[in-house]
Amino acid sequence: MKRRNEFLVGISVLIAFAVVVGGAIWLSETDLGNPDVVHTARFREIGGLGVGAPVTLRGVKVGRVNAIRLADNDWVETDLKVRVDVVLPAKPVAIAASGSLFGEWQVTVVDLEGAPQDPELRARLAEAGAPGGDTWPGATLPDIGQLTQQASRIAGDIGLITNRVSGALDSSAIQDVRRSLHDLREAADRLAEFARRQTGPFNEVTSNLAVTSGEVGAASKRVNALLGRVDSATADGQIVDIMNSTRATAADLRSASSDAKELLALVRQHERTLTRILETTDTLLTKVQSGKGSLGLLARDSTLYLETTAVIAQMRQLLADIQANPRRYFRFSVF
Amino acid sequence: MTDRLNRIGVAQLGFIRRTGRWAADAWRALGLPRIWAPQVIPQMRRLGVDSIPIALFLAVFTGIVLALLASYIFTGAVPLYFVGALVAKTIMMELGPVLTGMALAGRVGANIAAELGTMKVTEQVDALETLAVDVHAYLVVPRTIAATVMFPVVTAMAIAVGVVSGWITATNLLDLSTQEFFKGVRQFYQFKDAWFGLVKSASFGCAIAIMGSLTGLRTQGGAEGVGRSTTRAVVLGCEAILVLDAFWALVLL
Numbered sequence: 001m002k003r004r005n006e007f008l009v010g011i012s013v014l015i016a017f018a019v020v021v022g023g024a025i026w027l028s029e030t031d032l033g034n035p036d037v038v039h040t041a042r043f044r045e046i047g048g049l050g051v052g053a054p055v056t057l058r059g060v061k062v063g064r065v066n067a068i069r070l071a072d073n074d075w076v077e078t079d080l081k082v083r084v085d086v087v088l089p090a091k092p093v094a095i096a097a098s099g100s101l102f103g104e105w106q107v108t109v110v111d112l113e114g115a116p117q118d119p120e121l122r123a124r125l126a127e128a129g130a131p132g133g134d135t136w137p138g139a140t141l142p143d144i145g146q147l148t149q150q151a152s153r154i155a156g157d158i159g160l161i162t163n164r165v166s167g168a169l170d171s172s173a174i175q176d177v178r179r180s181l182h183d184l185r186e187a188a189d190r191l192a193e194f195a196r197r198q199t200g201p202f203n204e205v206t207s208n209l210a211v212t213s214g215e216v217g218a219a220s221k222r223v224n225a226l227l228g229r230v231d232s233a234t235a236d237g238q239i240v241d242i243m244n245s246t247r248a249t250a251a252d253l254r255s256a257s258s259d260a261k262e263l264l265a266l267v268r269q270h271e272r273t274l275t276r277i278l279e280t281t282d283t284l285l286t287k288v289q290s291g292k293g294s295l296g297l298l299a300r301d302s303t304l305y306l307e308t309t310a311v312i313a314q315m316r317q318l319l320a321d322i323q324a325n326p327r328r329y330f331r332f333s334v335f
Numbered sequence: 336m337t338d339r340l341n342r343i344g345v346a347q348l349g350f351i352r353r354t355g356r357w358a359a360d361a362w363r364a365l366g367l368p369r370i371w372a373p374q375v376i377p378q379m380r381r382l383g384v385d386s387i388p389i390a391l392f393l394a395v396f397t398g399i400v401l402a403l404l405a406s407y408i409f410t411g412a413v414p415l416y417f418v419g420a421l422v423a424k425t426i427m428m429e430l431g432p433v434l435t436g437m438a439l440a441g442r443v444g445a446n447i448a449a450e451l452g453t454m455k456v457t458e459q460v461d462a463l464e465t466l467a468v469d470v471h472a473y474l475v476v477p478r479t480i481a482a483t484v485m486f487p488v489v490t491a492m493a494i495a496v497g498v499v500s501g502w503i504t505a506t507n508l509l510d511l512s513t514q515e516f517f518k519g520v521r522q523f524y525q526f527k528d529a530w531f532g533l534v535k536s537a538s539f540g541c542a543i544a545i546m547g548s549l550t551g552l553r554t555q556g557g558a559e560g561v562g563r564s565t566t567r568a569v570v571l572g573c574e575a576i577l578v579l580d581a582f583w584a585l586v587l588l
Binding site: 009 | 376387526
């Protein structure tokens with residue numbers, strides 16, 4: 001009985017011991033063949049990171065957070081237990097972040113060059129790496145709560161801007177904008193039409209230019225030939241004759257130019273006289289318009305005109321009466 | 336009123352004095368291993384090994400219920416691999432030690448109180464004292480040591496069986512793969528989880544054995560007194576478990 005008791009107790013204790021030790025090793029994923037290496041990372045703050053949180057490299061779990069402690073100068077140091085066979089980046093940095101929406105934090109080991117381009121994160125990594133040493137620089141990404149808070153703030157700003165835009169763009173403003181767009185479209189259509197119409201003339205001008213260019217080329221050839229002939233004629237004294245004729249022509253031109261100058265002086269004198277006449281006429285007309293002088297009075301006072309018209313009418317009646325009854329007015333007697 | 340308060344105060348002082356004397360006797364008895372050592376193994380068998388079946392029975396159903404409950408809570412809201420985390424964490428840190436302790440408080444505490452109470456009312460304890468045998472060394476210390484050592488053993492087995500039953504439930508009754516279940520278990524596992532539960536269960540075993548021995552050795556009034564002592568031992572044992580559970584949670588978490 002005594003031996004049986006000892007055996008049963010012993011086997012129970014051994015089984016329990018094996019369960020506890022084996023379970024602990026299996027659950028903690030401890031590899032007894034490959035001992036872990038502990039690296040220390042320095043953070044300004046660690047968010048929701050806790051002891052036992054996974055350490056990942058390129059998404060693969062390579063270790064766990066072994067310890068977290070407060071350090072000098074407001075730093076937080078974490079011991080990261082990483083498998084010894086893991087090849088780490090050249091400049092490893094530790095980034096603590098929420099691994100999912102449910103608050104599971106983890107540490108991701110990345111190379112300093114491959115860290116996210118977030119300026120704040122980079123600044124924190126630089127700050128954490130400034131003291132140097134074997135400690136890895138560490139930084140924390142915002143968790144879902146902080147992101148939600150930021151998103152809420154951005155949504156509020158967008159709502160505010162939308163309200164302001166809505167207030168600025170009332171119905172009349174929108175109609176103005178639509179009208180402007182309509183006008184702009186019409187202008188664009190007209191411009192297109194203009195361009196279409198000008199395309200033909202432009203093509204014609206271009207072709208003319210081409211023809212002209214061809215003709216200029218031909219003329220150039222003819223000039224070349226002429227120059228060749230001039231060159232050959234130099235020896236016969238024809239050039240001297242030409243030059244003499246040209247000189248005489250130039251003298252004639254100078255004389256003609258002198259005559260033209262005199263003519264122009266005469267024209268200028270006449271122009272001044274004409275200007276004076278026009279100014280006098282203008283003054284006269286101004287006086288007439290303003291009712292000054294006899295002519296002005298005549299022009300502005302209709303009474304004289306009416307009376308004159310009435311006199312003319314009476315004169316016409318008188319003439320008619322004279323023609324009809326000449327004896328009344330004229331008497332011819334020989335004796 | 337004053338007399339009543341006076342009586343209560345005297346009773347409390349008497350309880351404290353007796354407990355102190357009892358603790359001093361038990362401490363002194365620890366120095367007599369020649370007396371208590373031969374009794375430890377049989378007590379470990381009776382209090383520990385013989386309690387394994389009931390502890391495992393409880394653990395199996397605890398694991399099943401926890402897996403189903405976690406699935407019911409998490410479905411549609413949280414990834415189901417959290418079922419593994421919840422089952423393992425809860426069984427390791429709380430339900431394993433506490434439910435096992437409660438079960439053993441009924442079985443072991445009652446056993447000790449009834450045995451020692453019967454010896455008390457049948458004057459076997461007096462006979463031992465007459466034979467100059469240290470009663471504490473012979474009766475109390477081996478039971479206390481046996482319970483303190485064997486409770487973690489039983490609890491460790493209960494934890495393992497509870498997690499395994501939760502895993503079997505999750506993979507067979509729920510739409511959860513083995514990989515997902517143990518992903519949750521491993522993701523949130525810390526070594527502290529294991530020793531936290533085992534330390535608690537050791538303290539529970541010690542407390543239950545002490546309560547059983549204390550009430551058993553103070554039994555008076557024949558068979559009726561034995562019944563009262565047994566009930567009292569179980570109640571005190573369960574209360575001690577809850578108090579210690581809160582204490583360890585405050586101190587160790």
